[in-house]
Amino acid sequence: DGGITQSPKYLFRKEGQNVTLSCEQNLNHDAMYWYRQDPGQGLRLIYYSQIVNDFQKGDIAEGYSVSREKKESFPLTVTSAQKNPTAFYLCASSMADNQPQHFGDGTRLSIL
Amino acid sequence: RKEVEQDPGPFNVPEGATVAFNCTYSNSASQSFFWYRQDCRKEPKLLMSVYSSGNEDGRFTAQLNRASQYISLLIRDSKLSDSATYLCVVNWAGNNRKLIWGLGTSLAVNP
Numbered sequence: 001d002g003g004i005t006q007s008p009k010y011l012f013r014k015e016g017q018n019v020t021l022s023c024e025q026n027l028n029h030d031a032m033y034w035y036r037q038d039p040g041q042g043l044r045l046i047y048y049s050q051i052v053n054d055f056q057k058g059d060i061a062e063g064y065s066v067s068r069e070k071k072e073s074f075p076l077t078v079t080s081a082q083k084n085p086t087a088f089y090l091c092a093s094s095m096a097d098n099q100p101q102h103f104g105d106g107t108r109l110s111i112l
Numbered sequence: 113r114k115e116v117e118q119d120p121g122p123f124n125v126p127e128g129a130t131v132a133f134n135c136t137y138s139n140s141a142s143q144s145f146f147w148y149r150q151d152c153r154k155e156p157k158l159l160m161s162v163y164s165s166g167n168e169d170g171r172f173t174a175q176l177n178r179a180s181q182y183i184s185l186l187i188r189d190s191k192l193s194d195s196a197t198y199l200c201v202v203n204w205a206g207n208n209r210k211l212i213w214g215l216g217t218s219l220a221v222n223p
Contacts, residue, residue, distance in 0.1 A: 042199075042215040043156070058210075090155055097210060098144040098203040103155035 003027065006091050006104035012112045013078065013085055021076045021107045023091035032074035033092040033101060036060060043090065049074055050097055078109065086110050113138045115212045116202050122218040129190050133217045135200030136182045144203035145176055145183050149196040150216065156199055159185075190221045 004025045013019045025032065034046040045058030049068040063082025068074055074093075078085045088108055092101035117136045125131045137145075145162035160167065162174040162183050173186040183202075187194055200214035 043213040045210060048210065088153075100146055100158045100161060101211060102158065106155050 004091060004093055004102060004104035006089075006107050008107060009105065011107055011109045013109060014112050016080045018077055018079050019109070021078070021089055021091075021109070023074045023076065023104060024072055025074075025093045025104075026072060027093055027102065028071070029093035029095050029102075030071070031094045031097050031099075031101075032068065033094075034058075034064070034066065034074070034076045035090040035092065037088045037090060046076065048097075115139065115204065116200055116214040118198075118200050118214040118217045120215060120217060122220055124220045124222060125190055126222055127190060127192060129221075130186065130188050131190060131219065132184055132186045133198055133200075133219075134182050134184050135202075135214055135217075136180075137200075137202040137212075138181070139202070139205055139212075140178075140181060141205035142202045143205055144211075145174075146201040146211075147172075147174060147183075147185050148199040148201060150199055151196050159198070187219075190219075192221050192223065195219055195221045 007022045031050050033048040035043040037043050044060050046064050047066040049055035052071050055068050065077045088106050090106045091104045094101045115138050147159040148156040149159050150156040160169050162176050166175045171188045175184045197216040197218050199216045202212050204212050
């Protein structure tokens with residue numbers, strides 16, 4: 001079955017800790033995205049990648065980092081510099097940047 | 113003007129009703145338009161793309177009005193399972209091409 005897999009489903013971060021959220025897709029999509037959604041809020045773009053080994057900052061990139069070493073994978077690291085990391089994190093992919101995006105189930109991150 | 117704007121609602125309608133949502137966008141060069149639905153605490157799911165000539169998928173009809181820069185979604189014969197938040201999505205045609213997400217319109221279909 002083709003799709004996007006995010007893990008873990010729930011994640012807890014301690015003060016000063018970096019955590020990494022996994023996102024893998026087997027849809028053969030070139031473009032991948034990371035969004036953050038806060039309760040009652042819209043989706044905000046953190047980072048996106050249109051091709052392997054290349055990525056761009058979105059609207060709220062501070063405190064986050066990404067890599068795109070393989071087409072299938074686009075992990076997101078929430079660093080200790082992100083002071084308010086509690087949110088619902090969504091990974092998406094699409095064939096191209098103006099095509100519909102398909103989402104994983106999301107990761108809920110909370111602070112311990 | 114916001115890049116993509118939606119009435120947050122909530123829209124409360126009885127089962128079987130017809131309900132319509134509008135979404136306005138600011139970038140006249142936008143070419144791609146979509147409607148997604150998002151259930152509480154779940155990921156957004158693509159409902160339908162919106163084509164220039166309008167398109168229909170069962171009980172759902174999407175329209176595009178380029179002159180007034182809005183898209184619409186019409187739901188006929190509402191079901192309880194249609195209760196969700198409906199997100200309007202528009203591509204941002206420019207150097208930094210990406211999709212712009214509306215904040216969503218909340219729909220509650222009541223028995």
